Structure formats: structure tokens, C-alpha cells
Amino acid sequence: MVKDCDYSQKHGKFMCLLHDTIVLAIKSLAILTVMLIILGVISSMLVIYKVIKDNGFILDGPGFIKIFSEIMLVLIAVEIFQNIAMYIRTDVIPIKLVLATALIAVARKFIIIDASKDGPLYILALAAAVAAIGFSYWLISRHYHKIGEK
Numbered sequence: 193m194v195k196d197c198d199y200s201q202k203h204g205k206f207m208c209l210l211h212d213t214i215v216l217a218i219k220s221l222a223i224l225t226v227m228l229i230i231l232g233v234i235s236s237m238l239v240i241y242k243v244i245k246d247n248g249f250i251l252d253g254p255g256f257i258k259i260f261s262e263i264m265l266v267l268i269a270v271e272i273f274q275n276i277a278m279y280i281r282t283d284v285i286p287i288k289l290v291l292a293t294a295l296i297a298v299a300r301k302f303i304i305i306d307a308s309k310d311g312p313l314y315i316l317a318l319a320a321a322v323a324a325i326g327f328s329y330w331l332i333s334r335h336y337h338k339i340g341e342k
Contacts, residue, residue, distance in 0.1 A: 218279060218280055219280065221276055222273065225273040225276060226273060229266060229269045229273060232262070232265055232269055236263055236265075236266055239258060239259055239262045240259050243255040257304055260303060260304075261300065261303065261304045264299075264300040264303065267296060268297050268300065271289070271292065271296055272293060274289060275290055288332045291325055291332060292329065294325045295325050298318060298322050299322075302318060
């Protein structure tokens, strides 16, 4: 499958076969992710319909959170697809994009948080995750910026 597989001669054909298998698996994940995105959009439309039907075209707080949570799930799936697509194009894991996806996922958790059910330690842990991921994203961005200057 890969025409210019550059593994050493000692394990060349075997490693090329394994690489081709991984590429096929990743392409399969891309297809599955697209299917998940389509199902997520359909699910979001159904949630919007149900919330509007139940509330008579008036969006209350819980209804808005429910809709927004569904939309955020679809956006996270789109980000994951972009991660997969970039990996397919470049054969490199896009760390900056992975961190951005993680930030979106944790932000979603903050948006749908239920303070009556989730204790202060859970909220503190989410805040620590945002700080750690945000700091990592900043470091990576700074590194890319320095490379761009050279």
C-alpha cells in the first residue's frame, strides 16, 4: 500500500505491512467519526425539537444547557475528526490540535456541571485540568511561534 516505505532492510517488508495496517485502521476511524458526527447532528436536532416542544418555544436554563451540551458533543467529534485527518495527511500526531480538543471537552464539562450533584473537589479537578491543558497549549504555541521566527 505505501509505495515509499522507508523502514530498514532488516524488517522492511514486515514494518511496511504493519504501517499499512495502522493507516487502514486510522482511515476506518475517520469514517466512523464522520458517521458519529452525522448521528450527533441528528441527535442534536431531536433534542432541540424535544426541548422546544416541551417548553412551548421558550428556552429555560436546563433546556438551553441540554441543547448546548449536544452541540458541544458534535463539535468535539469534529475536532477529533480533524485530529485524525491531520494525522492521515502528515503522519504526525497534532499535539496542539489534541490539546485544543481537550480544552473544548473540559469546557463542555464546565458548561453542563451540576453544582448540586458535583462536589467542590470535582470542580477543583476540572479547574486544574483546564489550567494544565491551557498551560500545555500555551507552551506548545510558544514553541511553534519561536520556530516560525527562525
